Amino acid sequence: MPSLPPPSAVPPSSAVPPPAPQQPVEKKFVPSTSHTSPDDVALPRLGLTGTLRWAWRQLTSMRTALFLLLLLAVAAVPGSLFPQRPANPSVVTKYLQDHPGIGPVLDWFKLFNVYSSPWFSAIYLLLFISLIGCVIPRAIAHYKAVRSTPPRTPRRLSRLPEYGTLEIPAASEVTPRQAMQDAAAALKSRGYRVDLRDADGERPSVGAERGFLKEVGNLLFHTSLIGVLVSVALGGLFGYSGQRVLVEGETFVNTLVGYDTFTPGTSFDSNQLEPYSVRLDRFQVTFDRESKAHYGQPLDFNATLTTKSSPTAAEEQQTLKVNDPVALGGTSIYLVGNGYAPVVTVRDGAGNVAFQGPVVAVPTDGAYTSLIVIKAPDAQPDQLGFVGFFLPTALQDEKGVAFGSDPDPFNPQLNLNSFYGDLGLDDGTPKNVFTLDTSGLTQLNGRDLDAGGIVLAPGASYTLPEGKGSISFDGIKRYVALDIHHNPGQLAALVFAVLALAGLVGSLFLTRRRVWVRTGSHPDGRTMVEYGLLARGEDHRLAGEATAIRKALAQRWLAEPSEVAEDSKEAQRSAGRVDATQDGK
Amino acid sequence: MPAINESLALYSERFILLAGIAYAIAFIAFTWDLVQNSKTTRNVLQQSQAAAGGQVRTRETVAAASRTSAASGAGFTEVATGPEGRAERPASRPTGAGAGAGTADDSMRYGSVRRNPARIAVALTALAALIHAAGVVCRGLAAGRVPWGNMYEFCTTGGMVVAVVFLLVLTRRDLRFLGTFVVGLVLVMITAASVAFWTPVGHLVPALQSYWLVIHVSIAVMSSALFTLTFAMSVLQLLQSRREAAGADGRTDRLPFLRLVPSALSLENMAYRINAIAFVGWTLTLMFGSIWAEKAWGRFWGWDTKEVWTFVIWVVYAGYLHARATRGWTGARAAWLSIVGYLCVVFNFTIVNIYFSGLHSYAGVGS
Numbered sequence: 001m002p003s004l005p006p007p008s009a010v011p012p013s014s015a016v017p018p019p020a021p022q023q024p025v026e027k028k029f030v031p032s033t034s035h036t037s038p039d040d041v042a043l044p045r046l047g048l049t050g051t052l053r054w055a056w057r058q059l060t061s062m063r064t065a066l067f068l069l070l071l072l073a074v075a076a077v078p079g080s081l082f083p084q085r086p087a088n089p090s091v092v093t094k095y096l097q098d099h100p101g102i103g104p105v106l107d108w109f110k111l112f113n114v115y116s117s118p119w120f121s122a123i124y125l126l127l128f129i130s131l132i133g134c135v136i137p138r139a140i141a142h143y144k145a146v147r148s149t150p151p152r153t154p155r156r157l158s159r160l161p162e163y164g165t166l167e168i169p170a171a172s173e174v175t176p177r178q179a180m181q182d183a184a185a186a187l188k189s190r191g192y193r194v195d196l197r198d199a200d201g202e203r204p205s206v207g208a209e210r211g212f213l214k215e216v217g218n219l220l221f222h223t224s225l226i227g228v229l230v231s232v233a234l235g236g237l238f239g240y241s242g243q244r245v246l247v248e249g250e251t252f253v254n255t256l257v258g259y260d261t262f263t264p265g266t267s268f269d270s271n272q273l274e275p276y277s278v279r280l281d282r283f284q285v286t287f288d289r290e291s292k293a294h295y296g297q298p299l300d301f302n303a304t305l306t307t308k309s310s311p312t313a314a315e316e317q318q319t320l321k322v323n324d325p326v327a328l329g330g331t332s333i334y335l336v337g338n339g340y341a342p343v344v345t346v347r348d349g350a351g352n353v354a355f356q357g358p359v360v361a362v363p364t365d366g367a368y369t370s371l372i373v374i375k376a377p378d379a380q381p382d383q384l385g386f387v388g389f390f391l392p393t394a395l396q397d398e399k400g401v402a403f404g405s406d407p408d409p410f411n412p413q414l415n416l417n418s419f420y421g422d423l424g425l426d427d428g429t430p431k432n433v434f435t436l437d438t439s440g441l442t443q444l445n446g447r448d449l450d451a452g453g454i455v456l457a458p459g460a461s462y463t464l465p466e467g468k469g470s471i472s473f474d475g476i477k478r479y480v481a482l483d484i485h486h487n488p489g490q491l492a493a494l495v496f497a498v499l500a501l502a503g504l505v506g507s508l509f510l511t512r513r514r515v516w517v518r519t520g521s522h523p524d525g526r527t528m529v530e531y532g533l534l535a536r537g538e539d540h541r542l543a544g545e546a547t548a549i550r551k552a553l554a555q556r557w558l559a560e561p562s563e564v565a566e567d568s569k570e571a572q573r574s575a576g577r578v579d580a581t582q583d584g585k
Numbered sequence: 586m587p588a589i590n591e592s593l594a595l596y597s598e599r600f601i602l603l604a605g606i607a608y609a610i611a612f613i614a615f616t617w618d619l620v621q622n623s624k625t626t627r628n629v630l631q632q633s634q635a636a637a638g639g640q641v642r643t644r645e646t647v648a649a650a651s652r653t654s655a656a657s658g659a660g661f662t663e664v665a666t667g668p669e670g671r672a673e674r675p676a677s678r679p680t681g682a683g684a685g686a687g688t689a690d691d692s693m694r695y696g697s698v699r700r701n702p703a704r705i706a707v708a709l710t711a712l713a714a715l716i717h718a719a720g721v722v723c724r725g726l727a728a729g730r731v732p733w734g735n736m737y738e739f740c741t742t743g744g745m746v747v748a749v750v751f752l753l754v755l756t757r758r759d760l761r762f763l764g765t766f767v768v769g770l771v772l773v774m775i776t777a778a779s780v781a782f783w784t785p786v787g788h789l790v791p792a793l794q795s796y797w798l799v800i801h802v803s804i805a806v807m808s809s810a811l812f813t814l815t816f817a818m819s820v821l822q823l824l825q826s827r828r829e830a831a832g833a834d835g836r837t838d839r840l841p842f843l844r845l846v847p848s849a850l851s852l853e854n855m856a857y858r859i860n861a862i863a864f865v866g867w868t869l870t871l872m873f874g875s876i877w878a879e880k881a882w883g884r885f886w887g888w889d890t891k892e893v894w895t896f897v898i899w900v901v902y903a904g905y906l907h908a909r910a911t912r913g914w915t916g917a918r919a920a921w922l923s924i925v926g927y928l929c930v931v932f933n934f935t936i937v938n939i940y941f942s943g944l945h946s947y948a949g950v951g952s
């Protein structure tokens with residue numbers, strides 16, 4: 001058993017009043033834990049400024065931050081349960097049709113627009129106001145802390161979570177003053193900021209502190225979150241996005257009329273659009289033909305584009321793939337969909353061509369069974385409309401119903417019903433090109449009619465009943481669906497996110513520690529040293545640090561360990577005992 | 586694109602099956618360890634029950650006294666380091682009684698008591714994980730890509746990562762008391778994979794052909810594995826603190842197997858440390874996911890169902906970290922947040938993947 005230092009080794013502290021009990025347990029920087037402050041209770045007498053200050057303190061309290069965070073998590077959930085307008089407007093419309101009772105109520109609560117709803121915005125805005133109210137006082141407090149000297153040496157180091165003692169043999173002739181200078185040097189080389197106290201007194205001591213970057217990390221993390229939010233907001237204001245379907249051979253020019261749909265940010269200005277152009281030369285799709293289990297699954301989508309960065313610029317060949325956008329004129333172009341566009345010619349009753357060209361068909365399954373709607377508003381004397389589906393590889397089931405069996409065009413087929421009458425396009429209201437409003441139309445062809453449905457293979461044509469005209473299937477092209485985005489806030493958001501991450505790592509894994517070392521002379525000539533460590537916040541490596549410091553000091557002085565260094569809990573316990581004896585005096 | 590190697594895929598499935606058998610035996614061994622220790626400790630416990638209860642009460646009085654009067658420093662020996670507010674809570678574990686009978690150390694370091702069933706269980710788990718890893722590697726080689734492209738592969742690879750992370754943590758800390766839970770979970774995962782999600786080996790659809798799949802998903806799986814450990818710890822923490830309260834009141838111990846488990850406070854501290862690492866991992870998951878979304882769809886955030894749930898998980902664990910620094914929210918409340926966070930992880934992985942449609946719908950189930 002190593003011997004404990006005699007109680008007199010360190011001059012007794014019983015002469016001074018004992019420290020307040022909570023003193024060694026450091027309070028953290030929580031700027032306003034107003035729920036603990038007594039003047040909350042006196043609300044009626046606070047007056048307006050007092051009430052405002054009280055409200056502000058409530059808002060910026062840690063408890064409110066926690067509450068708002070949890071509320072934010074809960075508030076985000078409905079957006080995954082209900083279809084959202086910004087992502088799927090058509091699904092929302094359908095939902096409202098299917099649920100005429102509850103639908104409008106949900107809509108009133110903005111459950112189809114959760115992430116731009118007033119209540120969701122309120123939560124995150126409050127959270128960020130709270131965050132700002134939190135970060136600023138913390139930053140000021142930390143700035144002061146960084147500039148001030150380490151806190152005064154506690155009277156009883158033995159009450160700190162890590163504590164130990166060393167004795168320097170009299171033969172080493174290390175004075176307490178010298179010992180403290182050594183200790184200061186040792187701590188300094190371990191990255192501590194040190195402050196030597198009472199160097200010429202009876203009990204010189206060193207106060208040391210390190211890990212200021214932990215708090216810097218925390219502040220950086222929280223501040224960067226504000227940065228991310230602001231970047232996202234700016235991106236939304238000045239950015240824009242649009243969609244365009246492009247059939248092989250077609251050219252898209254980056255002007256407002258070039259888009260099928262266009263969603264500008266609030267501060268968008270059409271002069272922002274650079275008039276580049278993109279032509280789809282070829283679109284190739286590779287399907288899995290080796291695997292039995294995944295036969296016909298797509299393996300590769302590859303669009304060959306010819307681009308011009310301005311009307312007068314030289315042409316350039318580029319490849320566009322999924323996960324691999326093409327950057328052009330400050331925008332990025334993404335491949336988000338594809339399908340077949342059968343080329344058809346519709347002639348009217350007078351024998352004139354009423355429509356000719358590729359018609360985009362919307363695939364509905366893995367075999368590219370695609371819905372198709374053909375409208376010929378120029379047909380005379382009646383407008384003509386067709387609706388049906390396109391099958392790249394048509395097979396027939398037992399009942400003679402055609403179905404698609406493969407995504408590649410091995411046996412392409414058009415299956416159509418035809419209508420004549422008023423397509424309803426003339427009153428100027430925009431109409432979805434992918435649906436046919438049959439209310440003003442009379443059906444000519446269909447499975448249930450005498451004339452039957454129209455079934456066409458490439459190269460074939462069909463004459464409509466009642467001399468209404470004809471339709472021919474001339475060939476097939478492929479098309480791509482492009483998303484075009486410009487988001488000026490993107491890079492900033494990334495930078496802030498990276499900063500936030502760095503701050504988070506610093507905040508979570510750096511440790512803020514304080515060390516105090518104190519010496520005194522034993523009457524027999526030995527120099528007695530005691531040290532104590534305190535962590536601010538979570539620090540499971542404090543014991544390891546204590547051991548390391550102890551080693552460093554012992555090496556310097558070749559001091560005898562006055563107790564087992566390994567188990568500092570043990571040291572703590574014995575220290576407690578020492579203290580108890582002292583206090584008992 | 587490299588050709589699919591069907592026979593290697595067959596080997597992979599056999600390895601997974603073998604691993605499942607080994608895990609099952611390991612599961613039994615871990616359970617046996619708990620049962621055996623409960624039995625041996627129950628006897629010791631009954632003898633020392635009265636003494637222990639008395640002792641605890643004395644300790645509490647001492648701790649309380651130390652808070653009100655500075656006359657005694659002894660109370661501080663009972664104070665574990667922790668965040669503000671928590672440091673004032675005494676570690677009220679009924680220590681002492683039956684300590685020789687395999688009670689876990691609060692530092693979660695390995696003690697001197699040999700627990701043979703637990704040693705066998707760990708050895709079996711290591712063997713199972715090795716076979717499991719062989720199965721996962723074969724699957725990857727068979728497909729010529731990383732083996733996490735559909736639900737079957739998420740489950741088999743995820744299960745392996747859970748087992749390996751557990752074994753890695755075991756090299757540093759004695760978390761064998763979690764063995765039954767962890768190995769049980771891995772068994773559930775590979776069973777679900779083989780029975781419900783089985784998908785023949787194949788190439789990736791174009792949407793998944795990106796190196797971000799490698800980065801984003803691997804970090805997500807590793808973080809989830811860590812969350813799995815902390816979930817189990819938080820559940821045990823809640824049980825343990827009820828038991829500690831009961832012990833302090835001198836009531837009988839109804840969950841004697843918890844004698845193998847460290848004190849509620851140590852569980853909380855260990856869970857916090859692991860959750861902190863996992864939270865950084867989840868933050869990376871979120872960031873890499875956004876970067877990939879930007880590459881694939883042109884927007885880095887679009888509130889797609891999968892994105893929503895990833896965000897919800899992130900916010901819940903941020904709440905957990907806050908709770909640990911908020912007065913009155915440490916201990917049981919923080920543990921509940923950790924549990925809720927994990928339930929969200931599980932929900933995101935199962936229900937969202939299978940039933941919710943969205944841009945991320947390529948779980949490969951049912952199609």
Ligand code: HEM
Nearest residue numbers: 060061062065127130131134218225507508537903906910
């Ligand atoms: C956008 C919302 C917020 C998020 C996502 C967030 C996230 C986090 C995370 C992840 C941590 C743990 C990392 C660390 O220890 O530094 C943390 C810590 C902290 N946050 Fe926040 N926070 C948010 C808002 C706030 C607000 C509004 C306050 C002020 C009331 C606040 C005060 C703190 C404090 C004091 C800590 C340090 C806790 C400790 O020392 O362990 N946070 N926050």
